Amino acid sequence: MASASVPPARQFPCFRGSAIIGLVPYIRPIIHEGNPTLRKVAKKVNLEELKDPLFQQLIDDMFETMYEAPGIGLAAPQINVPKRIFVVDLQNDKEQGPYVVINPKFTVTEGEIESIEGCLSVPGMIGDLPRFERVVCVGVDRHGERIELEGTELFGRCLQHEMDHLNGVLYIDKAKNVRPAQTEEEKEALAEIEVEGAALERNAASA
Numbered sequence: 001m002a003s004a005s006v007p008p009a010r011q012f013p014c015f016r017g018s019a020i021i022g023l024v025p026y027i028r029p030i031i032h033e034g035n036p037t038l039r040k041v042a043k044k045v046n047l048e049e050l051k052d053p054l055f056q057q058l059i060d061d062m063f064e065t066m067y068e069a070p071g072i073g074l075a076a077p078q079i080n081v082p083k084r085i086f087v088v089d090l091q092n093d094k095e096q097g098p099y100v101v102i103n104p105k106f107t108v109t110e111g112e113i114e115s116i117e118g119c120l121s122v123p124g125m126i127g128d129l130p131r132f133e134r135v136v137c138v139g140v141d142r143h144g145e146r147i148e149l150e151g152t153e154l155f156g157r158c159l160q161h162e163m164d165h166l167n168g169v170l171y172i173d174k175a176k177n178v179r180p181a182q183t184e185e186e187k188e189a190l191a192e193i194e195v196e197g198a199a200l201e202r203n204a205a206s207a
């Protein structure tokens with residue numbers, strides 16, 4: 001029964017490090033390139049699952065893990081859950097998050113721009129790759145309601161980066177010069193946001 005309260009696995013506090021955690025979202029380990037889950041096509045979510053408190057917990061944990069990383073997007077496969085779910089939050093005042101999108105699809109993809117990205121699952125690296133200039137992404141939210149997000153600039157690239165994760169694709173597959181972040185600007189970008197689906201124009205994009 002999907003009773004309101006506490007998911008079974010969360011009924012008892014558990015230990016993580018030295019802290020006792022209880023009924024709160026918790027940070028899950030982010031897996032890295034080389035882990036086969038990152039290369040799977042993630043499975044569509046059966047919307048019945050939304051009623052399961054553990055599923056809702058998963059979404060909370062995804063947000064928590066993204067913020068802690070810190071990042072601006074995280075796809076479920078990155079925490080070893082091969083389901084078609086991602087969270088995004090550019091953490092600005094432009095209504096570019098927080099959103100969770102379940103079973104996302106692009107209904108519009110247009111234009112092309114070159115961008116610099118990194119990924120929490122490929123730490124310390126960046127690369128240049130082409131992305132659509134504008135996308136419209138539809139899916140459902142955590143309550144099963146239809147959600148539609150339009151993305152350009154950094155937000156648009158973030159949506160595309162996360163969608164790729166659901167299809168077993170990493171940005172390094174598309175980037176032409178994957179390299180360690182070396183210039184001051186690059187390091188700064190990585191230090192700020194660990195560039196999950198991000199770009200060096202972040203400051204401009206969120207100004």
Ligand code: CO
Pocket residue numbers: 118119120121161165196197
């Ligand atoms: Co990524």
